[in-house]
Amino acid sequence: MTEIKAIEARNLTKYYGDFLAVDHINFNVEPGEIFGFLGPNGAGKSTTIRMLTGISTPTEGTAKIMGFDIVKNALKAKSVMGIVPDISNIYTELTAWENLVFTGKLYGVSKAKIEEKAEKLLKLFTLYDRRDEKVVGFSRGMKRRVCIAMALINDSKILYLDEPTSGLDVKSVRSIRGLIRELNEDGLTVFLTTHNIEEASQMCDRIAIINRGRIAVIDTPEMIKTAMKSSRSIEVAFNKTVKGTQKLFKSLSSVSEVQKRGDKMRLITDDPSQTLMQILKVIEENELKPITLNTLEANLEDAFLKLTGVEMKAEVMHKRRNMK
């Protein structure tokens, strides 16, 4: 017997008029997984999440949530999920307690269960002492926590989190990340969209990178970094700015690109050991005094830029050529 996937997207497509926002994407999310969904602005992240949660109807393709089709079996599919959108959509005129009770009723949870669960969640999210206060006076971080608590009142099996830590202070970010990890350890499947690549790298079991409506890659963060070997680099800084150094490094046979980053230079290379030797030779010949010399492994941000930025650059150039 095949195991039911938490989320199963098949040829999921969305057109807005003639504009193709999401282009026949396919992916699975396993139960108990934290699945990251990354992409630049306008890549199709929000449209995908809206289709997966039943807010928007797919133009083509299907999505199954714990085996229930989001279009044909919408009510059952929606019963097993909780959603935290990028903007905390809570009723600020109601108290934290009333918000949770209302959401519980909307999901058909019994009165006794709502009260038990609301108390547990508000205590977990350190909001219990302020449960009878109207949400309008809460900070952004507190509103975010109320929003996450509302998404969990129905014992959801899948939690969609759209930019959960965006715009929050460091303390709230840590607290929310900790809560997500705790909930995941208890078996909750998490579908996380974020702009914060470091967050995705730290939290997700697997990541999908979407660009211009298409999935560019799906893999574990480490595998994505490893696959982007060409993004390894050496960072070097000198005690003073020496004219022409950038040009010198650019001429090295093993260096594909030199990026100036503040007082440092980052040399992109396929072969860090050969580049290191070549750099040392340049230093010696030019009597330079290095104060920093670091070998950097590929990171997810580089992979992300490589998968999305390069393609976008090519697209812009193609458009410019066509305009001419």
Add this chain to the structure above:
Amino acid sequence: MIKVTLLDELKRSWAITVKDMKIYYLRPHALMFGILFPVALFFTFSAGRNMPPEGLIPILAAQTVFWSASSIGPVSISMERRILTFERFLSAPISIISVLWGKMMAGFLFGVGITTLAAGIGLLWSGQSISNPLALFFGVVLSAMVYSAMGILFASIPTSSPGEVTVPLNLVRIPLMFVSGMFFPLDSMSGVGVYAALLSPLTHTLDLLKLGTGGSSFFGFTVNLCVLSVWMIVFLYLGQLFHKIIMKRE
């Protein structure tokens, strides 16, 4: 196995009604169009016309139920679009029809409550008695359903500003008052005017309220009930249809 029954849907729908009652009944838009507007219109066009109380009370009640019941849906739906709480309903295990039904009930109860209060004060003040309780009941209750459904239909306009819903709604509400026998008696109207009056739901609200407070119905009790029922079905059907179309586009 997860199963959502009709009773479950009704319970969830009622949760929306109660929540809307808590949040939107005291909103400026609801107070202005639900209470101030009908009272102001009543005093502007009806009071001081030397009309007997049996003529004034139905006009006051008809205007109140017409304006108040149709005011909550446009305010609540457009505001919920603005703060994105409407998306909560779309991603919750509840059908769009039940969501709209919950919203409609909030408008309906607002309309019934305000009209009962206004008509009650009017009847006490004038010392007039209720001659046909059934007509009065349908004149308030069925009408509140019709106008609340009308508000929901206009709230399908995809906007996050209540003003952008109430302006087109007023473009319908205000002309309706002039073809419904409220300011010009139906028996003084020409053929076209009478046909327009027959089609207007407000005519039948006024007819039923007149019948309930000792007056007579121009089109008759049965026609009044049938026309109001048809409008309720039409508004409800179109309302959910338009909301579904908007959902598909989003």
